Amino acid sequence: MPLEIIIGLPHLNNGPILERARALQQTALISANGLSRWSTSRGWREWTGWRLAQLSNAHGLAGLCLDSAGFVAASRYGGFPWTIADYVALAAAHPFRWWASADYCVEHEIARDRAEVIDRISRTIRANRDCRLLADDYGIASSLMPVIQGRRPDDYDRCLDALWPSIRPGALIGVGSMCRREIHGPEGLIAVTDHLDRILPTGVRLHLFGVKGTALPFLLPYGPRIASIDSQAYGISARRTALRRGVAKTDRLVADHMESWIDAQNARLAERPQQLPQGLPPPADPPVSDPWEQAIAQARAEIRDLIESGDLEHDELTAPWIEQWAADIYRHSLAG
Known part of the structure; x- marks a missing residue:
């Protein structure tokens, strides 16, 4: 199947877009944020639910998908600003072609160090599991697209x-934190795509969130693996x-740019596939020798395990606990 270009829509208002x-x-993607309702009646901007009536405007589209708006959030x-239960209720309100699991992105401006990257990966794992449990209740698990982060x-x-035990054979998996990546380099878009292509079984396909159009010729060699990309560039x-x-x-100006963008992406899909030489692998994390830093690392790892197992909520604030948790580990190591 050819790689599909999915149009990210800012809203579902009737009009030029x-x-x-x-x-x-062209299949479209709407963000949960684009369907959100807000109020300032209490003096601040407050999320108050979904604009479900807008979903009726989706008639005539080739298909509509739903994203959890992890980066915007x-x-x-x-x-x-909404709960997982709120989000899954939105996913159940329309026959979306697919709806993406909630996830915690790890772009540099969001996760500023390795510890925070790994923390957010653990939260993503738990959010995926929570989405699947609720999806089963609503009978919409078949259209849920798991999302992986890194x-x-x-x-x-x-x-x-x-997540593998819950992923069906031939599944579509969303790959997050892709839109702000360079194409090349050891942490680049192609390095991630190539790694996933090598480790995933045949038949599992990928949706790459927010991929820049200039990357398309470099994705073509991965043909059957890449199902789709989306963008609102x-x-x-x-x-x-x-x-x-x-x-x-105006929305008419935006609509004109949307059509030109689609034409440009289709032209890129017709280009000759390009191979990108891979760089050196990223450096390994340096060993931690300081006992206090070791205690911090162990505390973070234990908290991540509790989040993934469901003993702590995926969105629970854990930063204030880390040093206290680490202090207990540190004192125990000294006593031992």
């Missing part, structure tokens, strides 16, 4: 190992054009 998406007959709100290529193994292009011309960024 949705009309153009229908005319293009982390960067704009400091975490999900910074280094082998980071994604941790998610896969934990045309919105940035429309904003730049509006600023340059000194005009409003």
